[in-house]
């Protein structure tokens with residue numbers, strides 16, 4: 001850090017975002033582009049601060065306070081993270097944040113009513129202690145959902161809202177670093193005893209660690225993913241689709257391209273775009289961005305799938321042969337691939353001109369190939385048209401159902417059936433339910449990792465436009481030429497399995513979504529939570545108290561129910577299940593690092609309380 005005011009390793013006073021309180025912090029790094037310092041508080045919480053929010057220890061003076069304060073508040077206020085970690089391990093940055101937020105709110109609003117509420121709110125020692133007890137699996141004392149108080153829900157909401165606003169105003173930024181560093185593992189003692197180690201981590205540790213195998217990985221995935229789709233598309237048509245048939249017979253080069261197929265894909269995307277922009281349905285707010293802004297999204301996905309179904313029915317009625325999709329699967333996939341590449345190039349170029357506030361943290365490695373692959377801009381929009389949201393929820397997802405339906409028609413045509421087979425019906429209905437449910441609850445996608453954290457680049461563009469419609473449909477495609485008759489009892493068992501998975505998936509996703517949208521929701525008041533330094537809490541009972549990713553568990557059970565109708569003669573229809581296990585295990589570990597960095601010791605406490613990641617007592 002050559003020309004910056006504070007150097008790596010300096011002990012300085014850092015303002016707690018949203019408050020006028022300063023705590024001792026160590027400078028870890030400085031980012032010349034964003035002009036932000038990454039600092040570490042004594043309890044291990046890492047934040048990014050602007051220079052104006054940092055003061056040198058020597059020049060620092062405690063602000064004299066003339067306002068009268070209750071003993072509760074005084075006690076809470078007098079503790080810095082530093083003192084806390086040394087004296088009482090129960091005091092986390094969460095408590096500090098609560099005090100800080102309350103302090104700021106009080107400074108700006110002197111309404112007596114709010115102050116009264118905050119007097120209760122800012123006595124977090126007890127609650128934090130309770131949370132700690134929970135973490136030791138004692139759970140005797142129930143921590144209420146709207147911890148630390150359950151006195152005045154209205155005021156609580158106001159405080160949450162203020163906290164959000166404040167965070168936005170102060171541009172609170174987290175450090176993107178996938179090194180797996182555990183902030184909470186860095187104790188005050190370490191800061192005292194091993195300043196060199198903590199204050200000056202290696203360059204490697206400080207540099208942004210890259211997902212997906214880094215730069216080399218990006219080259220690999222760029223080549224492997226399209227090749228893999230091609231491989232599967234060629235395999236599924238073989239009489240004996242098997243890994244032993246490698247390489248599958250390649251068709252002549254000209255067979256890969258069909259201008260008409262390309263035209264159909266373009267038409268489909270335009271049609272979906274038209275439905276997306278229609279002023280029908282709700283305008284939902286996304287989660288607050290770093291700037292504090294909340295983007296609006298037109299969540300009319302269910303309307304889009306209903307209109308699409310009507311349009312497809314009309315086309316069939318008018319004589320369009322949908323089995324074209326079966327016979328031109330490869331050409332449609334190639335056309336979609338081309339579109340995803342063009343889109344990714346556009347996204348990459350525009351990300352170069354995007355303001356730093358609009359970029360995803362960690363999306364920039366400086367390496368063109370990696371940045372192209374991973375995506376850099378968080379919410380690329382053309383006017384109000386959100387490209388990431390649109391691509392993730394519309395053409396590919398609804399296209400998946402369209403292709404499945406076309407496979408059912410192809411099966412009937414190929415085998416001269418009056419109706420599709422049981423296995424085909426199950427696969428079609430199960431996956432239609434999954435997609436329709438996703439579109440019905442479209443707002444919930446706004447609290448998922450992809451929308452909140454990931455940049456939009458090749459990985460998601462390809463994933464949304466090629467991977468989903470052309471690999472998630474392989475079970476239906478497989479059944480066209482590999483019938484698998486099912487008895488009614490087997491059908492019943494598979495249906496029950498699907499419903500169980502769906503119940504877990506939907507309930508857990510809705511619980512988290514409702515909690516993130518309104519932590520004071522009375523319907524969730526029976527749930528225990530852990531407060532965190534960011535002002536957000538973590539659910540520690542209910543679905544999110546069973547395992548850390550109950551939604552993944554439900555999703556995996558559903559995936560099993562999708563493969564079972566295809567039988568056990570080949571591995572290919574089980575491909576989705578295998579891929580999905582790998583994807584979700586990887587997503588879970590990405591999310592773990594992200595949450596650990598975000599929530600520090602509170603996350604570790606959550607992990608101690610909820611020990612298993614996806615499958616209770618197994619994993």
Ligand SMILES: NC(=O)C1=CN([C@@H]2O[C@H](COP(=O)(O)OP(=O)(O)OC[C@H]3O[C@@H](n4cnc5c(N)ncnc54)[C@H](OP(=O)(O)O)[C@@H]3O)[C@@H](O)[C@H]2O)C=CC1
Nearest residue numbers: 448449450509512516537538539540544551552555587591
């Ligand atoms: N079919 C498919 O191909 C795929 C399906 N999916 C499905 O999509 C859905 C979304 O998945 P994904 O985005 O990966 O992950 P989640 O919806 O599980 O989101 C993870 C986020 O939830 C929040 N969170 C974690 N633990 C808690 C807790 N205890 N209390 C409150 N909030 C918590 C954190 O965000 P914060 O604290 O910042 O709010 C965390 O980053 C899942 O159901 C998944 O199965 C996902 C990928 C592919």
Ligand SMILES: CC(C)CCC[C@@H](C)[C@H]1CC=C2C3=C(CC[C@@]21C)[C@@]1(C)CC[C@H](O)C(C)(C)[C@@H]1CC3
Nearest residue numbers: 225392434435437438445450459462463464467468
């Ligand atoms: C190409 C890569 C190897 C992997 C790309 C991953 C993407 C295909 C998935 C990432 C997250 C997704 C989600 C859904 C579809 C698959 C992708 C895009 C989802 C929209 C499916 C429907 C669900 O109901 C959902 C919960 C809304 C899903 C959200 C995540």
